[in-house]
Amino acid sequence: MAFEEGKAEKSLKQRVYRTLRSRVMSGAVAPGLPITINGVAEDLAVSAMPVREALHRLVADGALEYLDNRRVRVPEMTLSKFEEIIAARIALETLAATRALPHIDAERLERLQVIDTAIDDAYAANDLLRSTELNFLFHRTLYEPGASGVILDLTESVWLRLGPFMRLATAKLEESYRIDRHAEALDAIRARDPDALSAAIEADIQDGVGHLGRHFLSEATVAAR
Helix, strand or coil, rough: CCHHHHHHHHHHHHHHHHHHHHHHHHHHCCECEEEHHHHHHHCCCCCHHHHHHHHHHHHHHCCCEEEEECCEECCCCCCCHHHHHHHHHHHHHEEEEEEEHHHHHHHHHHHHHHHHHHHHHHHHCCHHHHHHHHHHHHHHHCCCCCCCHHHHHHHHHHHHHHHHHHHHHHHHHHHCCCCCHHHHHHHHHHHHHHHHHHHHHHHHHHHHHHHHHHHHHHHHHHHHH
């Protein structure tokens, strides 16, 4: 009985952590706004204990920072930190994509196409949260084949730090993202061209969140002067 209770408690803690992690990664939590243990516990209909542990883990992941003993927040972004994160994404994700390429079969390619179509539908419906979630799913689905988990784990830790800015990028999609880099990536996969795939992934990061994030942070710096 004690074993089953312990197993259920561990499962609950993991569920709470994964839920909060997904919310941060998808940009559902805006930078700077405080997150309270009691508020999250009430929202998820759980006790404070698994929430407190999940928030501690997310602070350790670098996704959140402490305000006081009962509140945390998504850290504010600076331009220098943003550039470092973008550089990390490009380094990790171009490597992940080229390593995955030999293992991507027709079934996975079709799955990637379906996800990309769903992203277009989410953009058309102005569902920014869904489009951000699907964008991460597209990249994860691309990088998974042949991966041991190390590069993907590192990549997701970077996504956690960038999630809120993904929402900012998709808010002005037409302005910041005129070329469908996912289509370029899919074409490169069909051609089995690792250089073209790497270039498409780098352009996807630079032209999307990279472009708008720099613009947003530069404007914020000017406004603060």
